[in-house]
Amino acid sequence: MNMEFPTLVLGGIAAAFAVFSVIAASLIGPKRYNRAKLEAYECGIEPTPHAVAGGPGNVTGQRFPVKYYLTAMLFIIFDIEIVFLYPWAVHFDALGVFGFAAMALFIFNVSVAYAYEWRRGGLSWD
Template sequence: MLQNYVPILILFLLAAGFGLGMVLMSAMLGPRRPDSEKLSTYECGMTVDPGARRPFDVKYYLVAMVFLVFDVEVVFLYPWAVKFKALGLFGFVEMLVFLFILLVGYAYIWRKGVLEWE
């Protein structure tokens, strides 16, 4: 029974060896010319802020959570659309209930002003 897993072990060892070999070759053969410009932190063209403890605005986290909620909605809509005919009327009504709950949530975050950037 263990002989069935030998090809998987060989593939794993080859992949790990290839990855480790590329990292080692890059470290040995890669150019090393550090200067102050290369060692500085890159912040998309902005000057680096020395205070790393500056708090983020709560709206950043709210928008991230809203994105996740509506992204998960698409994950549920795709398989439903694929099996739409097989689910029949029951599947259609269940998806309408699901979309109604999401619509209520969308209206709530709209009224709370989560989507407004000021």
């Protein structure tokens, strides 16, 4: 038996489940459409028109606060940090000096991003 066979079987099962789910949802799902369902999803907030390049007569939309982007960046920074730190911690003794130096450089890079977040006020939750 081939070594890749179990992986191919699992991939086939996943693909079949995805296709079955889409077909079943379209067959048994509700078919009542109204104006609210056909509009773009805006997190429950009425959509506002955004600024269009052109002239002073344009209607400008409300901008997202910087806090939103800082929170998203904070999540990405620490999510990536954890993804790299767990395997390193498990195999720390087997990696030697090179593994330690690579992780020290990584921690330095994450610390720079952390310091930027801190200075921009991304860690104060008021």
